[in-house]
Amino acid sequence: MAENGDGLGTVPEHERILQEIESTDTACVGPTLRSVYDDQPNAHKKFMEKLDACIRNHDKEIEKMCNFHHQGFVDAITELLKVRTDAEKLKVQVTDTNRRFQDAGKEVIVQTEDIIRCRIQQRNITTVVEKLQLCLPVLEMYSKLKEQMSAKRYYSALKTMEQLENVFFPRVSQYRFCQLMIENLPKLREDIKEISMSDLKDFLESIRKHSDKIGETAMKQ
Structure with missing residues (x-):
């Protein structure tokens, strides 16, 4: 016992x-x-x-617990597979959206570059127009000088030279064409001087040749 x-x-x-x-x-x-x-x-x-x-006993409890939670486990796996499928679809959508955003971004960049390039061209054109508006009066005045020289209006030509030197050339002195004009003015003055002296000599020679006739005519009057 x-x-x-x-x-x-x-x-x-x-x-x-x-x-x-x-x-x-x-x-x-x-x-x-x-x-x-x-x-x-x-x-x-x-x-x-x-x-x-x-x-x-523990095995039975585990089996019982597994049987109890089996359907929930199956449902969870099914839901997980569904979520995985949805995640794959979402991934495709995100990838496609990202690609479209990148394409749109590239297009925006190209358009922005075009706009910048156009604005630069516009600014350059505006600058050129402003410079031309500044230079055209000088070119017109110099053309007027050449016409006066061709027409032998030397006094007017000398006045035009003074205007060019005192008024017009200082506005565009930074340009090469202006420097060439400035360098050419002394030669034009020298040409006027030589032509004027030649004309004066011809005039005096003409007076000398006709002085007797002029005197005779004066005596008769």
Whole structure:
């Protein structure tokens, strides 16, 4: 009877050990298991039977839990696959949207570059027009000078030269054509001087040749 009492006393002890194993850190299980072998004879056999029963009980609980959550797991997998499909579609849409944005961005960049280029051209044209408006009066005045020279209106030509030097040339002195005109004025003055001297000599020579006739005519009057 004492042996049966010891056997009955062993069962609660085994349950305590199992509870301790389940709740104890793995590193501390060794001393607990050692106590099984330090107990009564054949205690470890009974402990193994109790352990197997405990394992079967846990297996049943796990199976029960799995059966209980199986449909939820299946639904979760189905939903996950659906989400994956939606994610793939969204990825395609995002990629397509990104590509279209990039294409649109490239087009905007090209248009912006065209606008910048047009504005630069417009600014250059405006600058050219302003410079031409500044230069045209000088060119017109110089053309007038050449016409006066051709028409032998030397006095008017000298007046035009003065206007060019004092009024018009200072406005466009930075341009090469103006420098050429300025350099040409002394030659034009020299030409006027030579032509005027030649005309004066011709005039005086003509007077000398006709002086007798002029004197005779004057005496008659």
